Amino acid sequence: MTRSVQQPITKDVTSPQELVVVDDLHVRFPVSQGVVHAVRGVSFTIGRGETVALVGESGSGKSTTGFALIRRYTPAEGTISFEGRDITGVKGRELRRLRSDMQLVFQDPYASLNPRMRVRDLVAEPLLVHGRAKPGPALDAEVGDLLEMCGLPRDAAQRHPNAFSGGERQRIAIARALALRPKLLVADEVVSALDVSIKAQIINLLVELQRTHGLAYLFISHDLAVVRNVAHRVMIMYAGRIVETGPTxxxxxxxxxxxxxxxxxxxxxxxxxxxxxxxxxxxxxxxxxxxxxxxxxxxxxxxxxxxxxxxxxxxxxxxxxxxxLTACWRAxxxxxxxxxxxxxxxxxxxx
Incomplete structure (x- = not known):
């Protein structure tokens, strides 16, 4: 039985084992007018099985922080550690292996899935790319298991993304992200494009997956009602800096x-x-x-x-x-x- 999103989850992660440690992270992008200082001096931790929400207005650096965490952006300064290992400078095959443990779920379920591919191929692709499986009945069974885990029927594998609603497409995207059994998911505004009832269903799914598989989430969102009900800790971000963080x-x-x-x-x-x-x-x-x-x-x-x-x-x-913690002289x-x-x-x- 799933818990309604209107009821706060039990927040019992008081001192979790640290899975991620980010220290003094800076991300900068060169542009024609100069340099964009997107993230400036950000430090935080995420424990195993913990949900840490990153909140702020548009342009505050939330998504950039998440992308840097999973090494889609290269930090200009600072360090990122995963399971006690410095991953700030990893490249090539080493980075590919690392990404099997750190996955991203995008905001827009309509744009994140290739409309020309069947759901079976979309979900199976990470397993094939990382050499975890070979084409055949065993792979088809694995895809079916992943779809069922995310609340979809096994026969959904034979259809294309345009046959599904927005909420169902987001379930497919989550199943794809879970294919490699990651330890951390960066959820970048995963429910902002969905209506209220479907939003609740996806949040309940994420909570259940965390309970079942011990997933850790960096939950990027501007929806404070959702954040209050799913996050163990909250970080408030403004102009590329974390200005406040603490228990939800x-x-x-x-x-x-x-x-x-x-x-x-x-x-x-x-x-x-x-x-x-x-x-x-x-x-x-x-x-x-x-x-x-x-x-x-x-x-x-x-x-x-x-x-x-x-x-x-x-x-x-x-x-x-x-x-x-607060960054304010007059707190x-x-x-x-x-x-x-x-x-x-x-x-x-x-x-």
């Missing part, structure tokens, strides 16, 4: 960075009484340039608590207790913001 419950009920307060205050609440009780934070000011990042805190141009120190000195991501004063007192008034199951 702590982030949602006691945010300690002004940007987190603004982000969470913008999330819709289904209950109209709770919605009327909340106060919105309307940000003003300019978003910092990725070509010429400003000195100091990246949020200072939009922050309601900004002081002179914020404009010249970047705050470190400091532990404020209980594993809740102790964030609770005084009116909206910070209304974020936890929604009924259980809502952000």
């Amino acid at each position: 419950g702590s982030i949602f009920t006691a945010p300690r960075h002004p940007y987190s307060v603004a982000l969470l205050s913008a999330a819709p609440v289904a209950d109209p009484v709770a919605e009327r009780a909340r106060e919105r934070v309307v940000l003003t000011g300019d978003v910092p340039s990725v070509l010429d990042p400003p000195a100091g805190c990246p949020f200072h141009s939009r922050c309601p608590l900004v002081v002179d120190r914020c404009r010249v000195e970047a705050p470190p991501l400091a532990d404020r207790g209980d594993g809740h 102790d004063e964030v609770a005084a913001l009116p909206a910070a007192h209304t974020l936890d008034r929604a009924p259980e199951g809502h952000p």
Whole structure:
């Protein structure tokens, strides 16, 4: 029996064994106008069987961080370790072997699957490329098992992607990602293109797969309702930096960075009484340039608590207790913001 997405999963990963360790990650891209500083000094860990959500507005560097983690982008600085091994500079065959343990599920199920290929061939391709199987009945049986694991009938293997709905296509994409039995999935906005009822089904599937197979997820999303129900920990990202991170419950009920307060205050609440009780934070000011990042805190141009120190000195991501880290010089004063007192008034199951 699957659990409804409206009921928070049991978050019992208090000190998981570290599967991934990212330290001071920087990702830059040369362009005609200069250099885009997409990710700047990001550090985090993901434990075995843990879901860590990466949240932020568009252009904050979320997807770039995920792509760098699985080595689709090469870091300019910093290190990435997987199972205690530095994988920052691996190439060629070594990188191919590594990717069998780290897979990506894309946002758009309509664009991520080749419409000319049958589902059987799409799901079997990773097994063939990595030499895990040969064409034949055994491979067909393996594909059928993967489809059933993801809630699809075995005979779906004989059809093409255009015969399926968006939610079914995303199940096919997940089955394909699971073909090599990875230990980590980077889920990049995997439910943002789906309607509400189908979204709940895919989230329930991911939760069940994690429970059954011990998968770890880097869950990239802008949907805070989903994040609250699936993530053990949350990282808030702004302008290429992580500005706050901590246990999901702590982030949602006691945010300690002004940007987190603004982000969470913008999330819709289904209950109209709770919605009327909340106060919105309307940000003003300019978003910092990725070509010429400003000195100091990246949020200072939009922050309601900004002081002179914020404009010249970047705050470190400091532990404020209980594993809740915040990069803000005035973190102790964030609770005084009116909206910070209304974020936890929604009924259980809502952000």
